[in-house]
Amino acid sequence: MNLTVLGVGAWGTALAASTVARHPTLLWARDAQQCRQLQAARENRRYLPGVPLPESLRITDDFDAAVAHAQDGLIVIATPMAGLQEMLERLPATATGVLWLCKGFQEGSGLLGHEVARAVRPGAANVGILSGPSFALEVARGQPAALVVASTDEALCLRAVEAFHSDNLRIYASSDPVGVEVGGAVKNVMASATGIADGLQLGLNARAALITRGLAEMTRLGVALGARAETFMGLSGLGDLVLTATGDLSRNRKVGLLLAQGLPLAQILQDLGHVAEGVACAATVLDRAQTCGVDMPITEAVVRVLEGRISPVRAIHELMSRDARREH
Secondary structure, three states: OOEEEEEEEHHHHHHHHOOOOOOOOOOOOOOOOOOOOOHHHOOOOOOOOOOOOOOEEEEEEEEEEHHHHHOEEEEEEEEHHHHHHHHHHHHHHOOEEEOOOOOOOOOOOOHHHHHHHHHHHHOOOEEEEOOOOOOEEEEEEEOEEEEEEOOOOOOHHHHHHHHHOOOOOEEEEEEEHHHHHHHHHHHHHHHHHHHHHHHHOHHHHHHHHHHHHHHHHHHHHHOOOOOHHHHOOOOOHHHHHHHHHOOOOHHHHHHHHHHOOOOOOOHHHHHHOOOOOHHHHHHHHHHHHHHHHHHHHHHHHHHHHHHHOOOHHHHHHHHOOOOOOOOO
């Protein structure tokens, strides 16, 4: 099965490198100079320094050739959420088997990935998302991970399992793309909240409380948007939340840690050098929750901190001062 990965960020590069031993894989770079650097160095020095790329992995900046390579195979969009719509619009109507890796809500419209796809490619069922707890660096190194592919198209799920399931990657299938996408988006916001708590040295009890109540917020929003509650106990919900909220490789967690130290958000994002999707979509998560009548106090606190309307210390104090209530 031929695979094409569109985008040479950390996750796209890692996934392409992990599949090329089993399937002919082509990695597409938007920038011609970056493409030449990757071809010459056989290393993504910006996003995955020190990890050699397999010699069999082909890299191109020719979009049409990249799409043609995946005819009757799979196309994986590995751009940030901000680039998903453009990629879907560029793909020909004949392109079948399209997956995306990005997690979040589209800034401005507030749409999830499957909603963007529905608007761009109406009637196209053979699209879906590959998500779950996965730091790109560990996948690129061949360390074990488990992911979930979600689509309303069962045949696409089976093709994705065939393509990506290996000794190092376990791939599970889901028919709940709404739940998988909500989990992937909201966990980034919760990771920033947990980073703030850890940065303030509030302890492991506070971390456990934030993760647990963050999962409750995530589930409430997902169910309101049409997801199944049990999805959030799986890889794209609890699994991704735990990883992103506690792992040292988490960009969104790092944002929270640095906010707790008093650094301005603009400087944090500039020094980070990577996209932190939780920052971009936090306000949108809150907007959609309020539209649905869903209470998300942790999300609201993170938004206020990101916007500079409240200090991290004050945010934690207000969360702890909320009235007592039943857990469920």
